Amino acid sequence: MTFHNKVIYQIYPKSFYDSNGDGLGDLRGIIQKVPYIASLGVDMVWFNPFYLSPQKDNGYDISDYYRVDPAMGSMEEVEELIAALAAEDIGVMFDMVLNHVSTEHEWFQRALAGEKEYQDFFYLRPAQADGSLPTNWESKFGGPAWAPFGDTDLYYLHLYDVSQADLNWHNPRVRQELFKVVNFWKEKGVRGFRFDVLNVIGKAQELVDAAPGQSDKLLYTDTERVHSWVQEMHRETFGDLPDAITVGEMSSTTIANSVAYTQPARQELDMVFSFHHLKVDYDRGEKWSLVPFRFMELKQILTDWAVGIQQGGGWQASFWNNHDQPRALNRFGDVERYRVESATMLAAAIHLTRGTPYIYMGEEIGMVDPVYSSMESYVDVETHNAYAALRERGLSEAEALQVVASKARDNSRTPMQWDASAAAGFSSGQPWLQPTSQAEINVAAEEAGGRILPFYRQLVDLRHRMPLISEGSYEPFALEHEQVYGFVREHEGQRLLVACNFYGRETELEIPADFTAGRVLIGNYEQAPALTQKLTLRPYETLALLVG
Ligand code: NOJ
Numbered sequence: 416m417t418f419h420n421k422v423i424y425q426i427y428p429k430s431f432y433d434s435n436g437d438g439l440g441d442l443r444g445i446i447q448k449v450p451y452i453a454s455l456g457v458d459m460v461w462f463n464p465f466y467l468s469p470q471k472d473n474g475y476d477i478s479d480y481y482r483v484d485p486a487m488g489s490m491e492e493v494e495e496l497i498a499a500l501a502a503e504d505i506g507v508m509f510d511m512v513l514n515h516v517s518t519e520h521e522w523f524q525r526a527l528a529g530e531k532e533y534q535d536f537f538y539l540r541p542a543q544a545d546g547s548l549p550t551n552w553e554s555k556f557g558g559p560a561w562a563p564f565g566d567t568d569l570y571y572l573h574l575y576d577v578s579q580a581d582l583n584w585h586n587p588r589v590r591q592e593l594f595k596v597v598n599f600w601k602e603k604g605v606r607g608f609r610f611d612v613l614n615v616i617g618k619a620q621e622l623v624d625a626a627p628g629q630s631d632k633l634l635y636t637d638t639e640r641v642h643s644w645v646q647e648m649h650r651e652t653f654g655d656l657p658d659a660i661t662v663g664e665m666s667s668t669t670i671a672n673s674v675a676y677t678q679p680a681r682q683e684l685d686m687v688f689s690f691h692h693l694k695v696d697y698d699r700g701e702k703w704s705l706v707p708f709r710f711m712e713l714k715q716i717l718t719d720w721a722v723g724i725q726q727g728g729g730w731q732a733s734f735w736n737n738h739d740q741p742r743a744l745n746r747f748g749d750v751e752r753y754r755v756e757s758a759t760m761l762a763a764a765i766h767l768t769r770g771t772p773y774i775y776m777g778e779e780i781g782m783v784d785p786v787y788s789s790m791e792s793y794v795d796v797e798t799h800n801a802y803a804a805l806r807e808r809g810l811s812e813a814e815a816l817q818v819v820a821s822k823a824r825d826n827s828r829t830p831m832q833w834d835a836s837a838a839a840g841f842s843s844g845q846p847w848l849q850p851t852s853q854a855e856i857n858v859a860a861e862e863a864g865g866r867i868l869p870f871y872r873q874l875v876d877l878r879h880r881m882p883l884i885s886e887g888s889y890e891p892f893a894l895e896h897e898q899v900y901g902f903v904r905e906h907e908g909q910r911l912l913v914a915c916n917f918y919g920r921e922t923e924l925e926i927p928a929d930f931t932a933g934r935v936l937i938g939n940y941e942q943a944p945a946l947t948q949k950l951t952l953r954p955y956e957t958l959a960l961l962v963g
Contacts (some may be wrong), residue, residue, distance in 0.1 A: 458506065
């Protein structure tokens with residue numbers, strides 16, 4: 416497949432580079448940094464939304480799909496950006512937020528003004544007979560998923576923030592309008608589409624309460640309707656582009672559904688983002704908790720997904736980080752003692768597996784979560800809601816802050832650290848979110864002799880050059896090992912054994928005899944170890960051994 420050997424870089428525009436000193440990243444800033452992006456060797460850049468938005472959820476609350484938020488730049492600059500990247504042979508992937516619009520969007524405003532036609536764009540429902548909300552569903556950002564619809568006796572559904580009204584995909588007009596949006600950007604030369612929370616678009620027409628003990632998510636996630644609407648979107652929008660790359664962000668999805676979304680013959684999507692591997696540091700499913708990550712569970716999930724998706728003939732996106740996740744380095748590595756080793760080990764686990772790797776800006780220089788001492792430093796709506804809920808549950812300010820500090824989405828949204836200066840070389844003004852680790856961690860330092868950035872460049876290059884990595888089969892290895900995550904890739908007589916030590920202490924790993932006669936394709940220590948059947952892996956060491 417054409418996209419199997421591609422690597423995608425994710426940019427959070429608000430935090431990449433500020434060209435005009437207002438403290439917010441902008442499109443002009445990204446254009447200025449195209450040489451850096453090109454130096455990574457990546458094939459496509461996914462941009463988080465930069466459309467017109469009241470910014471209640473950092474751009475995922477879109478009030479006009481066809482306009483650029485003036486704080487980010489102009490349509491001319493979008494076109495210039497697409498062209499500047501194309502000149503480096505880099506495609507762009509735009510974020511399509513089609514499950515909801517901002518309540519400031521014209522459609523919602525016209526619905527509020529009483530236009531029936533637009534009221535049918537949303538899920539508007541009356542209270543239940545006993546006066547309770549239309550259903551007992553929860554918003555994913557906390558609180559109920561329903562809010563009063565103006566001064567009517569109806570409520571509108573919002574699975575996310577109260578300012579993000581869910582769109583009624585049952586209405587063919589809505590689908591037409593949304594496909595028009597995709598086609599508008601396609602006409603501008605966009606070849607990558609990332610569909611926000613796509614698997615929750617398929618709510619039933621008749622909405623019902625979740626039964627006691629049942630998760631409301633089951634009622635609206637991955638329904639059969641989603642598949643047929645995605646197929647329709649494929650037909651009506653990107654399906655005729657041979658070079659399109661599409662990825663659906665799938666909330667709480669399953670392997671079976673992910674296979675169905677991505678089997679080429681079904682003509683839905685190229686790949687999915689799933690998140691189960693990023694919940695292994697939740698306490699019984701609760702994100703806002705503080706527990707160490709469960710390594711054996713992480714391994715099992717990575718393995719089950721890689722094997723299951725392969726068996727079904729599907730494809731997955733391979734990633735640790737994005738703009739919604741705290742930095743993986745803080746979660747699964749050791750930022751104090753082994754930052755370089757753990758950053759590179761995590762990179763190898765993602766880039767050498769079967770799937771399309773995504774690099775989230777800053778990951779390639781080993782950026783870490785910021786250290787803030789008060790809630791005032793955080794901006795994200797979800798974080799503030801969670802803090803309030805934790806306080807209500809009886810946690811002290813300090814305890815609640817500690818939980819928030821480990822899970823906040825702002826952790827990954829801090830500005831890209833270009834140099835060691837006060838604003839990290841991101842802005843000549845006051846950054847909208849404060850960086851705190853730029854003194855040691857920044858692009859300039861990495862370029863001058865760091866080990867993480869070159870390692871990433873090498874991984875990107877290997878995927879481009881070696882069909883073994885882009886196309887090879889995946890087989891679990893050392894599943895029982897309590898410190899090492901491993902797998903074997905195989906393709907046309909070549910085999911690659913990848914071993915990743917997830918801990919800061921040495922460990923022994925028994926490898927098959929034929930690999931002792933192989934060579935180290937890539938490793939994250941300067942001196943490769945002797946290849947004996949009993950290998951000693953050093954703290955956070957990763958090794959990829961090639962035979963054939
Ligand atoms: C997923 C996006 O990644 C996240 O940032 C956003 O808040 C929700 N979808 C709602 O659009």
